[in-house]
């Protein structure tokens with residue numbers, strides 16, 4: 001028998017990056033009296049892992065739940081909330097968690113209006129037939145233009161093929177920071193209109209509690225006490241703590257296990273319960289080898305739910321065992337077995353990531369949705385104590401059915417000042433970008449829309465920010481596969497490379513500095529073949545940066561003794577990855593990252609380069 005769970009709502013919060021999702025969740029948690037009177041809530045409490053806090057972005061989708069009284073009837077209703085990441089590289093995460101909910105809050109920044117990722121998440125929500133509430137957030141911004149934002153959002157619904165019912169969406173205006181909402185741009189003091197709109201417009205789950213159990217594992221989490229736990233919505237039936245479960249894996253294999261620990265979400269915590277029924281989102285710990293996409297079912301009648309589909313990876317790089325002279329000095333885990341286990345484990349919960357073994361037992365091919373997706377994995381592993389090397393990211397090509405080479409393309413949205421447009425247009429032209437649109441904004445900035453091959457955009461971000469003096473804004477989103485568009489010149493600069501192992505000296509570095517930009521200062525241990533800077537020359541430059549000044553009896557002028565160096569360019573992990581060229585690797589350890597030539601010995605490298613040039617000139 002089908003029951004309507006009027007006591008429950010399941011929603012996800014989706015938006016473009018930084019439009020205020022996690023901040024709005026804070027507001028909702030605060031106002032549902034989750035916290036004791038004197039308890040302090042940290043800002044963006046759902047961004048709970050270190051990397052999220054450092055980077056100020058959400059990386060993983062996370063569940064929480066609040067209970068609010070229905071403002072009209074007084075009935076207590078539980079709302080399961082899923083906070084999602086807004087960055088395009090984590091779109092797979094959003095797409096997947098939408099499986100758990102009946103509706104979404106689509107946040108749109110009142111000043112910025114809909115952005116590329118707004119379109120992506122809205123498209124997915126509409127395809128899944130979810131009810132959408134539009135929340136126009138950041139109403140306090142001086143440049144807020146809610147009417148324009150609303151019009152553009154409505155156009156987006158129509159363009160994406162919303163049904164009449166979907167296009168007739170409820171609208172809430174909000175300031176997530178102060179926790180205010182309203183049905184018009186006049187905000188009320190709290191989020192009551194938001195809560196009321198959720199209860200009125202997001203359908204309560206309609207489920208069959210007496211049917212055989214079915215649950216699709218949509219997310220995995222980790223708990224210090226109980227280890228890995230699986231998260232999903234009970235599609236049909238109910239679960240009793242400790243009961244036998246059939247786990248149906250991707251291959252269709254059925255194994256019977258026990259639901260040893262059963263939780264539901266309540267405020268910021270998971271609460272252990274004896275029983276949960278269809279419609280509810282639960283977490284189950286103690287299942288061996290569980291993976292996202294598995295179905296947990298009644299052992300008597302195990303029937304799998306459709307597996308989760310997410311978009312395919314577009315960018316890949318190799319992860320290689322560390323072979324630098326410093327290997328084994330700084331990391332705890334570094335063997336090919338360590339790497340293999342760690343990477344294969346990652347695939348279980350990072351569903352848009354792929355890991356493939358290669359012919360070389362120390363090399364793994366890791367594919368993801370973008371540079372940031374891969375950089376976050378690298379940073380996470382480094383913090384866990386792993387050391388390894390990675391190669392320059394490359395776009396993943398495909399063959400069309402009739403044998404044509406296809407490559408991924410991205411749509412770019414750029415805002416930049418009028419005086420830097422020329423430079424940006426030139427940079428994108430050399431990367432085979434095609435301009436789709438150019439609009440002059442009233443504030444003397446220009447909005448550019450481009451279509452460009454992913455291949456040309458790898459390593460573009462840093463150059464773009466430098467060219468626009470950090471003022472330019474760039475957003476990209478995967479567009480699709482299209483025919484290969486020709487050769488693109490790679491990095492225009494070359495590397496300054498250490499000549500021998502040793503400790504860098506002022507004297508040696510001064511020499512190198514005259515030829516380019518340095519990545520490190522004096523007193524740093526280096527090895528032969530390590531990259532220590534960048535030069536504008538066409539070829540790499542090998543410099544003895546450990547050279548000591550010979551002491552002579554002759555008194556030299558003070559100027560000569562005192563060597564002043566400019567501050568070296570300190571690269572972030574993302575920048576170091578962007579910098580890499582084909583014949584370089586990035587050595588990553590818990591303590592350092594170092595760019596190195598693949599071939600460390602300069603003589604050997606020279607011979608190989610010469611040979612390559614000969615072959616090129618012959619052909």
Ligand SMILES: Nc1nc2c(ncn2[C@@H]2O[C@H](COP(=O)(O)OP(=O)(O)OP(=O)(O)O)[C@@H](O)[C@H]2O)c(=O)[nH]1
Nearest residue numbers: 017018019020021022023057058086138175176177
């Ligand atoms: N002025 C103003 N700023 C806001 C508002 N809501 C959020 N912000 C700010 O916007 C920034 C991003 O907020 P988040 O809540 O992290 O945004 P998000 O959508 O969760 O971001 P991702 O998860 O990384 O996609 C933070 O600096 C917030 O303080 C608002 O209503 N008004």
Ligand SMILES: [Mg+2]
Nearest residue numbers: 021022057058
């Ligand atoms: Mg967030």
